[in-house]
Amino acid sequence: xxxxxxxxxxxxxxxxxxxxxxxxxxxxxxxxxxxxxxxxxxxxxxxxxxxxxxxxxxxxxxxxxxxxxxxxxxxxxxxxxxxxxxxxxxxxxxxxxxxxxxxxxxxxxxxxxx
Amino acid sequence: xxxxxxxxxxxxxxxxxxxxxxxxxxxxxxxxxxxxxxxxxxxxxxxxxxxxxxxxxxxxxxxxxxxxxxxxxxxxxxxxxxxxxxxxxxxxxxxxxxxxxxxxxxxxxxx
Numbered sequence: 001x002x003x004x005x006x007x008x009x010x011x012x013x014x015x016x017x018x019x020x021x022x023x024x025x026x027x028x029x030x031x032x033x034x035x036x037x038x039x040x041x042x043x044x045x046x047x048x049x050x051x052x053x054x055x056x057x058x059x060x061x062x063x064x065x066x067x068x069x070x071x072x073x074x075x076x077x078x079x080x081x082x083x084x085x086x087x088x089x090x091x092x093x094x095x096x097x098x099x100x101x102x103x104x105x106x107x108x109x110x111x112x113x114x
Numbered sequence: 115x116x117x118x119x120x121x122x123x124x125x126x127x128x129x130x131x132x133x134x135x136x137x138x139x140x141x142x143x144x145x146x147x148x149x150x151x152x153x154x155x156x157x158x159x160x161x162x163x164x165x166x167x168x169x170x171x172x173x174x175x176x177x178x179x180x181x182x183x184x185x186x187x188x189x190x191x192x193x194x195x196x197x198x199x200x201x202x203x204x205x206x207x208x209x210x211x212x213x214x215x216x217x218x219x220x221x222x223x224x225x
Binding site (some may be wrong): 004035040041042044045056058062066080090092101102103104105107108 | 148156
């Protein structure tokens with residue numbers, strides 16, 4: 001049973017560029033949440049997708065956008081990259097409305113902006 | 115504004131002894147709490163959770179205690195094992211599924 005997978009593992013981009021990160025949820029899960037984890041910090045919630053719609057959003061600018069596909073996989077897009085966007089981006093999957101808020105995390109994508 | 119705080123960045127414990135990791139939160143609307151464990155180069159792994167209707171939840175060597183009036187929760191690991199060495203995050207949220215994480219406590223269990 002495959003867990004949450006993310007690609008790519010590492011990425012280096014230049015300031016001002018755009019990046020797309022990908023996530024496949026754990027089998028049986030229909031909800032995907034994205035988090036940003038800066039060095040020495042805990043994960044910070046970016047947004048959550050369910051039924052191909054953004055359901056909740058954290059305190060992140062519009063440069064951060066996402067998408068969920070019919071197979072429940074998801075993408076995180078970041079435009080106009082800033083140096084401060086360098087972080088580990090984590091994807092977590094869960095089942096919507098099950099009353100169980102346990103989230104399964106992927107290994108993350110390490111983004112470096114130079 | 116940090117809604118969930120883990121004030122101890124690190125903790126060292128002898129193997130076989132109890133490890134106690136603490137977490138404080140500020141939002142009284144939070145009603146669900148989780149602990150995650152993270153090894154280097156891996157994503158966080160769910161450990162144990164507790165809802166606000168309980169004050170204790172046990173799972174093997176792991177017990178989480180919740181004190182709602184103090185807005186405080188703690189994770190007890192008994193007995194501690196070297197394989198427990200990792201970074202532990204607490205997370206808190208409401209039933210809307212948005213969770214806020216603390217900054218983590220790095221636990222080292224000394225053999």
